[in-house]
Amino acid sequence: MRNPYRAQRIAFFFLFLATLLIVVPVGLIVVIIVQKGLPAISWQFLSDIPRHGMRVGGIFPAIVGTIYLVTGAIIFALPIGLLAAIYLSEYSKDNFLTRIIRLAIVNLAGVPSVVYGLFGLALFVVFLKFGASILSGSLTLGIMILPIIITTSREALESVPQSFREVSLSLGASKWQTIRHIVLPNAIPGILTGTILGIGRAAGETAPILFTVAAFYLPQLPDSIFDQAMALPYHLYVISTQVPNVDEKIRYGTALVLLALVLFMNLVAIIIRYKFRKRKKW
């Protein structure tokens, strides 16, 4: 005889196992990186420039470079992505063309990051003559995270109940007033989720900045957005594979700083999101 309760227990066990399989690697990564990287962390490590062929000294220029690049990418991608999402969710009609556009955006999210790097090299560095610069790198990273921001923002906008829109329109508000005052404020938590994902991706990718901005070694800070810059993921790659005899703790220390930086940026977005969610009242 079939026993539904036993089947349920077995199902729960496998569901729990699957969840555990996600949590364990994340936990291990954090533990290993903290364990091996923490001894390298000191004020000097965070605030000094790399010295002696990057074998001693700090990683300050790479931290600053990554902050610049992520900030630039968000400044570029968030407004454009949000406007595109508003258009797709609120204005565009459902027809063959818009379905193609939606499909293209989803597929764009799956393009390998090195392809974005080559695209950025061709368009921004060479064709638009921005050179290898923070501007080129930010724009390349921005394009890479655009599909993430568009897709999550669109979902956030579409999850705002249709009845709110009808009420607002029935009071004589225009479509734009309805979007501006009713739809957008209630979609902000979801939009920020997309931004968080975008920040994490932009901060961690190496390939898109490889050809467009990243400097192998640059002892001073960039002066303008047309300068090259060091960046944490690329610096990590360099000291791990290109420079011999770098102390292991410096490599893990760099990884730890990158992880902490992404976590910190995420935390800021999560706090903002939490504040907005508390206001959500339906």
Place this chain on the structure above:
Amino acid sequence: MVTIGVGVKFEIHDLNIWFGSAHAIRHVNIEIQTNEILSVIGPANSGKTTFLRTLNRLNELYANYNITGEVELEREDIRSIEIGELRRKVGMVFALPLPLPLSIFDNVAYGIKMHDRRGKKELEEKVEETLRQAYLWEEVKDRLSESAFKLSGGQQQRLCIARTLAVGPEVILFDEPCSGLDPISTAKVEDAMVKLKEKFTIVLVTNNVKQAARVGDKTAFFLNGELVELDKTDRIFTAPQDKRTDGYIRGKFG
């Protein structure tokens, strides 16, 4: 049909509406008189709500929507009135209480702000005035900054009425406004409607035949998108001309 007089608010001539291939409203002719309550009754899918949403052009939000015929508000084709202005003149109260996710004050102030800028003082006066009109002021005057979702269902629905009144309408469309309310809240909303008719023209779609009998000056009976009968409420309920009307109000179908 009643002859055209000075008191005609809406004049609808040979109205037909389709959603895709579904013919939702068939050859409907109606005149709605100023300062009266027109109750619209009929079974589900009879086109009552579609008819109501024609009057403020809210049907246009749906894809595959098609309309023929004439709908005139005070002798002016509603399609030639700017849509924001039309919806300001023709307000709507929805079936379920649907406060916006804002405070009580901001729910009422929302529509006003969308139409023109006003000073804080003027806005506060207007909000108080409309909340009094909707018989809600005494219950909420000390908690205006609280979320509208903290109110009870009946209070929320009266808030929605206040929100509609705030933009200065001439006509108010009620779409089954008491379907989610208990009898006491229903009575309060009905009282409000009867008093509001002194200043406004009201169209009330209701599934509750008794409600139509209680508050309506005239009653229209819809069936399968057709207007079967339209007459003074007491005549509809005492001596209906069509036996389908008679059957419906006696609860024999629908």
